[in-house]
Amino acid sequence: MRIKWFSFVRIAGLLSVLTYHFFKNAYPGGFIGVDIFFTFSGFLITALMIDEFFGKGKFKLIAFYRRRFYRIVPPLVLSVLVVVPLTYLVSPDYITGLGRQIAAAIGFTTNYFEIATGGSYESKFIPHLFVHTWSLAVEMHFYLIWGLLIAIVTGIIRRLNINLKTKNHLFRWSIGIISLGLAIGSSILMARNSAGLSDFSRVYFSSLTHSFPFFVGATLASLTGIKYVTAPFDWLLKKSNAWLVTIALLLTFFDLGMLGLQLQFTNRTTYTGGILEASVLAALAIFLTRCLHNATPNVNEPKWATFIADISYSMYLYHWPLFVIFSKLMSVPEAALLTVIVGVPFSALSYYVIEPLIAGKHPRVLKNVKLSRVTVPLTIVTVGLIAVATYTSVKAPNLTSLEQNLWVGGLKQSVDQMTTTKDVILASAKPKQVFAASSGKIPKGASIIGDSVTLGTRDYLGKNVKDSTIDAKGERTMDLAYKVMIAQQKNGVLRQNVVISIGTNALDGTDKQLLKLIHDLAPGHRLILVTPYDQRAEPDWNSSKLADFERTLPKKYSFITIADWQKMAAKHPDVFKGTDGVHFAGRHEGDVIFAQVVNDGLKRASKTPLKSDA
Structure with missing residues (x-):
């Protein structure tokens, strides 16, 4: 029937x-x-x-x-x-x-x-x-x-x-x-x-x-x-x-x-x-x-x-x-x-x-x-x-080219973190050794904390951003980036310029988490915020709203600089052709553009004051 x-x-x-x-x-x-x-x-x-x-x-x-x-x-x-x-x-x-x-x-x-x-x-x-x-x-x-x-x-x-x-x-x-x-x-x-x-x-x-x-x-x-x-x-x-x-x-x-x-x-x-x-x-x-x-x-x-x-x-x-x-x-x-x-x-x-x-x-x-x-x-x-x-x-391959890139980046990062951990332990064991972790002196250079976009270009970024350390992980949110920054800060390895490249995984309340990160960043640092880019994102997406919010911050905080990846990436759509619109799958031209955005941000940040005790 x-x-x-x-x-x-x-x-x-x-x-x-x-x-x-x-x-x-x-x-x-x-x-x-x-x-x-x-x-x-x-x-x-x-x-x-x-x-x-x-x-x-x-x-x-x-x-x-x-x-x-x-x-x-x-x-x-x-x-x-x-x-x-x-x-x-x-x-x-x-x-x-x-x-x-x-x-x-x-x-x-x-x-x-x-x-x-x-x-x-x-x-x-x-x-x-x-x-x-x-x-x-x-x-x-x-x-x-x-x-x-x-x-x-x-x-x-x-x-x-x-x-x-x-x-x-x-x-x-x-x-x-x-x-x-x-x-x-x-x-x-x-x-x-x-x-x-x-x-x-x-x-x-x-x-x-x-x-x-x-x-x-x-x-x-x-x-x-x-x-x-x-x-x-x-x-x-x-x-x-x-x-x-x-x-x-x-x-x-x-x-x-x-x-x-x-x-x-x-x-x-x-x-x-x-x-x-x-x-x-x-x-x-x-x-x-x-x-x-x-x-x-x-x-x-x-x-x-x-x-x-x-x-x-x-x-x-x-x-x-x-x-x-x-x-x-x-x-x-x-x-x-x-x-x-x-x-x-x-x-x-x-x-x-x-x-x-x-x-x-x-x-x-x-x-x-x-x-x-x-x-x-x-x-x-x-x-x-x-x-x-x-x-x-x-x-059929077992991993996509992006996953292979992230996997290799993750291995190299693990090696770097082990080296950093060893240096901190040695420094604490030898008080006479002059080392940032024991002397209280803030290291020069840049500490880059990012998500999977940063992890995908980690190798190129590390070679082309002077005096930098990179800690990146897939699906990292702002609250997790905060924990990484605080851990590095307590261990004395957080560098003078702190680059935060987080936001494509933005959740509700990410702006409040970012304000907490800004508040708890110790004096003597500068903060460079890399705006998130998602080719699919509408203006009401969390990542888009976060980028807009980040752009308002330099007017309130003199030690903050914007590295506008969102605007730069939008000018190069070919970099994302055939991808998910967020990652550029290890493409060299994407690596170059992303590193350029970070370096330009660091260059402009060098002309701004460090965060003060006030």
Whole structure:
């Protein structure tokens, strides 16, 4: 039984996700499209389970798993095979760890693979081509666990010595109570586990914390249904007015759209209620479309809507890797358009031809065509694609060029820190030795404290900034930079000019942390602030706001100088071509420009006074 208008719920989810990935700055909360899909899946699967039990008096677990396999796995494998050859159009960085990515995607463990490897849904460095399959992992985990739970409940109820009507009522209410309890538990777990996090990817990816949208949908299914509906809902269906339901449905979609504009991935409120609100609104949309189905018996769903809904799953699979590849070759709008142009026909081929063939059915679109005419060329192409995917996975690098650069920089830094530590220990052990740490004299030169941008150019920077020491680390925030500065200050190794290159990882309150750093910097030092640069950043991003705040400080503090990396980097966009827009991946021209900014800042700082005791 196909319900008219359900297609629009799927379309809302797909449009939300596509808009978010294509134009993230314009629609920052579009990731709720995944939760619309989750809620719809939870409703549909559970409603079909109820229909199966009511119609046959049992639930076949293996048959359920088989249907899920044929619906999910073939399109996924096909999308991987189609995408891999296209990676040769871009940098080898984009196939880093490709074999592991593919294994995680097909093994439905991408969510935990990303947690384990420090991945982020709002990608850092080079984005994983199949990071979006985290949602398939969560969905598959739901199917496995929920199917098993329903099978257990079914087995218990079937053994009870009660009439069929009572068994049906008990089955429905058991599902409702269990799904409501799991929805509440999972949402509370997400809210609680999000406390104190600066990167929310671990609670976003986890099946435990992000499964509640499925159970919101399942709870709705127990209260309504598809074929076998509850008595109260049946009464409501008979009373439904098409115009009123349509208006309510449009308002619900509008609320979902507005929520997508308001939510931020980096905001904790998203995890303490935002995603739950999206799931409840999605459930309301499902409820209203189910009502609209009965209220419009003489109106057919538009064929274009049915088509988009049919290919929505496959389109979700194709859109992200295609967009990642195309966006490195052309502008974002052009890449978005080409992604749709390429993705739609492949998605249609998958749904209308490949999936039926794998399931042992004759595709309806090929009813007048001999299957051998289709299966033979498809088999040959598939074998070829498998060969390309295998070769590419074997040859794929284990680290991106940026990660290699950061790794080498980190090793060299560790050696330097060991040397510095040894000097401090020797100085304290030999009081007569003239050394800054024991004499109290501030060393000349520059102490550079930075994040991954600084770490990436550390080798060049150390050779081209006179009398400098460098302490840099990936994902370093201002509060962590403060701790490094204070530790160096206490050990007497903090040099006269202190360069702080922090900010691309700026969190809320970074300006207050910077003021604390300024206050606790000892007299006798100058402070040079390197403004952060992120090619993707809008004016309201924390990194942009920090740069603006830093520029106001020299007027208040005479010992502060600005080294404006943000403005200089913006003049050299080619340095960031094919990167994440923050790091220049060890490119020599980037090293030169960054070192120039630091040296210019130090030169201007030399003409300013040191911090005084006043």
